[in-house]
Amino acid sequence: MELTLLGTGAPAGLPRPDCPCASCATARGPLARAATALLVDGALLLDLTPGAALAAARAGHSLTGVRQVLLTHPHDGPPVELPPGLPAAGRVPDGRELTLISGHRVRAVPMDSPGTGYEVASPDGELMLYLPPGGAPAGGTTDSRRYDMVLADVTGRPDALARLRAAGAVVATTDVIAVHLDHDVPPGPELGRRLAAAGARAVPDGTTVIVGEYHAVPDVPRRTLVLGGARSGKSVEAERRLETFPQVVYVATSGAREGDAEWAQRVGLHRDRRPGAWRTEETCELVPLLAAQGPPLLIDCLALWLTDAMDRVGAWDDEKWAAHGRRALGERVTELVDAVRRTRRTVVAVSNEVGSGVVPATASGRRFRDELGRLNAAFAGECEQVLLVVAGQAVVLRG
Numbered sequence: 001m002e003l004t005l006l007g008t009g010a011p012a013g014l015p016r017p018d019c020p021c022a023s024c025a026t027a028r029g030p031l032a033r034a035a036t037a038l039l040v041d042g043a044l045l046l047d048l049t050p051g052a053a054l055a056a057a058r059a060g061h062s063l064t065g066v067r068q069v070l071l072t073h074p075h076d077g078p079p080v081e082l083p084p085g086l087p088a089a090g091r092v093p094d095g096r097e098l099t100l101i102s103g104h105r106v107r108a109v110p111m112d113s114p115g116t117g118y119e120v121a122s123p124d125g126e127l128m129l130y131l132p133p134g135g136a137p138a139g140g141t142t143d144s145r146r147y148d149m150v151l152a153d154v155t156g157r158p159d160a161l162a163r164l165r166a167a168g169a170v171v172a173t174t175d176v177i178a179v180h181l182d183h184d185v186p187p188g189p190e191l192g193r194r195l196a197a198a199g200a201r202a203v204p205d206g207t208t209v210i211v212g213e214y215h216a217v218p219d220v221p222r223r224t225l226v227l228g229g230a231r232s233g234k235s236v237e238a239e240r241r242l243e244t245f246p247q248v249v250y251v252a253t254s255g256a257r258e259g260d261a262e263w264a265q266r267v268g269l270h271r272d273r274r275p276g277a278w279r280t281e282e283t284c285e286l287v288p289l290l291a292a293q294g295p296p297l298l299i300d301c302l303a304l305w306l307t308d309a310m311d312r313v314g315a316w317d318d319e320k321w322a323a324h325g326r327r328a329l330g331e332r333v334t335e336l337v338d339a340v341r342r343t344r345r346t347v348v349a350v351s352n353e354v355g356s357g358v359v360p361a362t363a364s365g366r367r368f369r370d371e372l373g374r375l376n377a378a379f380a381g382e383c384e385q386v387l388l389v390v391a392g393q394a395v396v397l398r399g
Contacts, residue, residue, distance in 0.1 A: 001122035001211035002041050006055040009033030010182035023183035031187040036179040043102035045069045053083040059206040072132035073115040111135040126212035133180035136160030148212040154178040154200045155185045158243040166246030175215045176200035198244040221385035222346050227353040228389035237389050238350045247295035248278045253304040284308040290339040296346035303352040316364045340382040351376050
């Protein structure tokens with residue numbers, strides 16, 4: 001099944017008309033995206049958008065062979081003219097299936113929001129799923145199907161991909177292509193990095209892909225360390241890297257702080273931001289979690305884990321530190337790093353980068369800074385990818 005993406009952008013396109021944002025300002029030339037529309041084997045057009053005929057011509061195709069035009073969502077942008085000879089556009093009722101004269105079978109997939117998704121099966125048996133902007137399949141509507149290709153609003157609805165993975169509809173070999181791309185995600189390398197973390201990719205307008213053909217699916221780093229200063233956006237970056245996974249264990253190393261209203265508010269904001277399907281473990285016992293089988297771990301954060309570890313060995317007292325604390329802490333850090341090296345789970349860990357700030361005024365403060373730097377370096381040495389987040393921007397240090 002040959003699929004040509006006539007457009008890959010949001011309904012308003014990218015750049016948006018009259019939008020002064022940085023993403024729109026840089027979305028020029030090959031980074032510009034028209035509203036998403038798909039031409040399937042020259043016979044089926046999914047979503048009719050302005051300039052579809054011209055876009056097809058630029059991609060080396062024609063719409064003269066199109067026998068069916070289907071819409072996934074109401075078009076509220078610029079007026080769309082129906083090219084001469086093209087059949088009238090329509091929508092298939094949810095759950096209904098139609099067979100085209102070309103031999104393609106199209107099934108309308110119910111969404112959890114306004115719009116219709118379409119599952120397209122080729123005469124040769126390849127299976128493709130196309131979802132509307134902002135849409136995810138309603139519960140149980142994929143009926144255990146396994147797709148060769150999925151085109152969806154990965155950046156706007158990452159949970160849609162998580163649901164499909166949970167249902168077994170998206171597997172390791174499924175080619176996931178992000179469409180309906182809007183200006184809330186920067187174009188270029190940053191977009192590619194974020195999508196790769198979700199096991200997805202983006203392609204330029206006019207690209208033709210073959211459904212079912214082997215394509216190197218982006219490798220999702222199995223162990224990632226996200227570093228950053230206070231309020232840098234490191235926790236958001238870490239959460240974003242796992243938002244397309246169906247299950248995640250969020251490991252909070254902070255513990256409870258009775259009577260601290262400000263801390264309770266911080267914890268509440270973190271919880272509200274996380275998907276409801278994620279499970280939370282409040283513990284500093286990381287080694288057993290890393291050794292066990294299970295869904296991905298998000299550890300937030302190593303700095304608080306180190307605080308607990310230093311408390312346990314009496315590292316804040318100079319005499320205890322010199323007598324046995326230094327050795328005991330080193331053993332505990334070595335145990336953690338060894339567990340990271342041996343783990344089979346996907347792990348994303350967050351830690352503070354404190355070495356670039358003001359030198360602490362106390363010996364214990366300098367001790368903590370030094371030990372955290374050593375811990376970060378040792379942990380990073382076992383990770384396939386290391387990121388430094390500065391002002392909300394992730395800089396790739398490794399991977």
